[in-house]
Amino acid sequence: MPVSLQVIYPVSAESRFDHGYYAATHMALVDEYIAPHTQSIIVTKGLTGGPDVPAPFHAVATMVFADQAALDAAMQAAGPALADIPNFTNVQPQILIGDVVR
Template identity: 60%
Template sequence: MSVSLQVIYPITKGTEFDFDYYLGTHMPLVAEHMGPHIDRTLVTRGLAGGPDMPPGHFAVATMVFADAAAMDAAMRASGPVMADVANFTNVQPQILVGEVIA
């Protein structure tokens, strides 16, 4: 059964997010260290929170794994990825691990 890991970067007062660094440096680190265990990755940049509403999140990164064992292997390799977060944002990311059902 496929599982997903979503890393959610909420926007709150005083938070910042460097998309150039995130896409140019951080995501290549994800690919290098965790990529061998990831089936697919999707990064969504927040544009709006609804009609005429500002976005509530800078971005959501979704990684899909074949199973929990693959996700566990990716997490064991994620040290350099986790250490890099402070280089592009001061946001405390939210994490959602889920079962892919559709």
């Protein structure tokens, strides 16, 4: 069964997030170290939380893996991408791992 990993960067009054660095540099590391183990990667940049509501998240990265073994392999290889997080944000990302049901 496919498994997804979502990395969610919440907005707060103190948070900073460099979208340019994230798109150009961090995602290149993700492509090099994590993407070979994935079926797909989608990154969503937060724009709004609804009409006249600020975005609650800077970004959400969703990665889909064929199975838990593929996710485990990606996590074994992810060190350089994980070490890069402080270079674009001071946010402690939230993580959601789950079964893909559709």
